[in-house]
Amino acid sequence: MSLGEFELIQRYFVRKPDDWPGHPQLGHSQVCLGIGDDAALLELPPGERLVVTTDTLVAGRHFPHDAAAVDIGWKALAVNLSDLAAMAARPLGVTLNLTMPEANESWLAAFARGFWGLADIADVPLIGGDTTRGPLSVTITAIGCVEESVALKRGGAQAGDLICVTGSLGDAGAGLALAMSSAEMAGISDDDRAYLLDRLHRPMPRLLEGAYLRGIASAGLDISDGLLQDLGHLLKASNVGAELAVEQLPLSEPLQAYAATSSAALLQVRRWALSAGDDYELLFTLAPARARLLPQLRYTVIGKITPTAGLRLTAHGKPWEHDSLAGYQHF
Ligand SMILES: [Mg+2]
Structure with a gap:
């Protein structure tokens, strides 16, 4: 050199x-x-x-x-x-x-x-x-x-625990689609586009959030490969199953706005939130009685841990299935 x-x-x-x-x-x-x-x-x-x-x-x-x-x-x-x-x-x-x-x-x-x-x-x-x-x-x-x-490990989730995530999901997936020009996202503003690309290129490691979870969360990991895959790792390590409510998936304002434009857009957004990687939010489980120990942390409850293996997705209480589940089958 x-x-x-x-x-x-x-x-x-x-x-x-x-x-x-x-x-x-x-x-x-x-x-x-x-x-x-x-x-x-x-x-x-x-x-x-x-x-x-x-x-x-x-x-x-x-x-x-x-x-x-x-x-x-x-x-x-x-x-x-x-x-x-x-x-x-x-x-x-x-x-x-x-x-x-x-x-x-x-x-x-x-x-x-x-x-x-x-x-x-x-x-x-x-x-x-x-x-x-x-x-x-x-x-x-x-x-x-x-x-x-107090280290946060993948094993340790118990039936009845809440499944929680920090921040919002799917932004990096949408950012990647924009970067590869594989999604139109018609009508998206320049600001929203910049936000989504920023979430893809400049993820913010949730160090402070992780620190809050010390000794309080029962299990956790970061979402690098997509919610379904990473949740799969946690469920396997903890030997439990889960129920996820897709309407609870936390979405950023840009993705909420896009999801509101059509049912196809809503499906696409949910697919990003469930299966696209690179969000680097924390996924963790929490005994319901311990939720009061986290007043300073902003997070969203997206489901609960069930005693038997397997993952069930619901939308407003009804079973919800689509091809995102195919990815989950690998685990
Ligand atoms: Mg990791």
């Missing part, structure tokens, strides 16, 4: 006091030793467990070859922090492995802007990484901590 690895890391991924006056990256007390030595040293709070997760995004597979670098930087970090949120963990730091065909400085600057845009919001330091030459791919490993007894 024309730009040496050391130079590249210094320029885009190491923050110096002069560049970033007062920046929190320079004051993370859990980082005893960050970038610059053979490895980082982290301090783990007493009584907590280390939480580790990693994800690779490959050009042409997880994002198009011409995807904006700023979005790749944000999303690669977001999907990893979302997995920490899904464990109700607090982030301690992340590592970044970047494989690029060439050290293109304008691409790197945009990638770093997206990466730091979210890292700053989540207040998470970059503690190490690696750069290599090759087809474009980004691997991030996120390291966090949580007390074992």
Whole structure:
């Protein structure tokens, strides 16, 4: 690479006091030793467990070859922090492995802007990484901590528990359809289009929401592959079934507006909410008596856990079936 690895890391991924006056990256007390030595040293709070997760995004597979670098930087970090949120963990730091065909400085600057845009919001330091030459791919490993007894796991849902989600569902699915020009969404405003694309490209990991669920939710995970698939994982791990009310699925204002335009649009919106991935909201189960312990969290109840395996969808109390269920059969 024309730009040496050391130079590249210094320029885009190491923050110096002069560049970033007062920046929190320079004051993370859990980082005893960050970038610059053979490895980082982290301090783990007493009584907590280390939480580790990693994800690779490959050009042409997880994002198009011409995807904006700023979005790749944000999303690669977001999907990893979302997995920490899904464990109700607090982030301690992340590592970044970047494989690029060439050290293109304008691409790197945009990638770093997206990466730091979210890292700053989540207040998470970059503690190490690696750069290599090759087809474009980004691997991030996120390291966090949580007390074992309050970590949010997939097993643990009990019959009678409420099934809940944070935020709204289907936005990223609609955003992807817009990005691929596979959906018309006639009459959608420029603002709504921008909102849906933003939800696709810049998911916000629900770290704060995950923290609220510590020791309160009975089970949980993040919705990366679509509600039905991810709920399937939770049901399997908990050895229970579920009933979902499709009319309760939380929809953003843009999707509500679109769903109101025709019955075909409503079906499409429900399909996105049930089956499209990339929303990165938290799905969790909650004993009804514990709901009062979450006054500060905004979430929507979309169904309840049943004792026997299987998933039943209803609309206004009546059985509701369509091809979204086909995807669920794989699990
Ligand atoms: Mg996950």
